[in-house]
Amino acid sequence: MGRGSGPTVNIEHNSGPFQVAGDHAHQVQQVGASAEHLRDLITSIAELVHLAAPDADDLDTQRTAALAAAKDGAVDRPAIKRFATWVLAIVGKGASAALTPAVTAATNDMLHEAGRLAGHL
Numbered sequence: 001m002g003r004g005s006g007p008t009v010n011i012e013h014n015s016g017p018f019q020v021a022g023d024h025a026h027q028v029q030q031v032g033a034s035a036e037h038l039r040d041l042i043t044s045i046a047e048l049v050h051l052a053a054p055d056a057d058d059l060d061t062q063r064t065a066a067l068a069a070a071k072d073g074a075v076d077r078p079a080i081k082r083f084a085t086w087v088l089a090i091v092g093k094g095a096s097a098a099l100t101p102a103v104t105a106a107t108n109d110m111l112h113e114a115g116r117l118a119g120h121l
Contacts, residue, residue: 038070038117041110042083048103049087053094062086070114080114
């Protein structure tokens with residue numbers, strides 16, 4: 001018999017997996033954002049910026065600052081927001097109509113993950 005996904009708890013607009021165990025049970029549950037995932041998002045977004053605007057000023061500087069802001073144990077949300085603002089400004093200037101929504105969605109996802117990660121620390 002296969003394993004099920006288990007029960008989910010819904011509290012207003014939030015939901016997530018739920019675990020139950022008996023006395024002296026040890027459980028570890030990995031849910032939500034990780035700094036590594038946030039850094040992957042930043043790197044991917046920087047690559048999209050490079051595709052949209054290969055001559056973008058400060059791409060390396062902006063990427064490096066954003067990656068430094070996505071540290072394990074501490075996320076600098078204002079620095080991540082500055083990166084997002086820079087990305088959207090660059091892409092808004094020179095990206096194709098097809099790429100702009102993709103970069104905007106990726107940037108919003110990055111900001112959401114940064115907020116989740118900052119909230120879990």
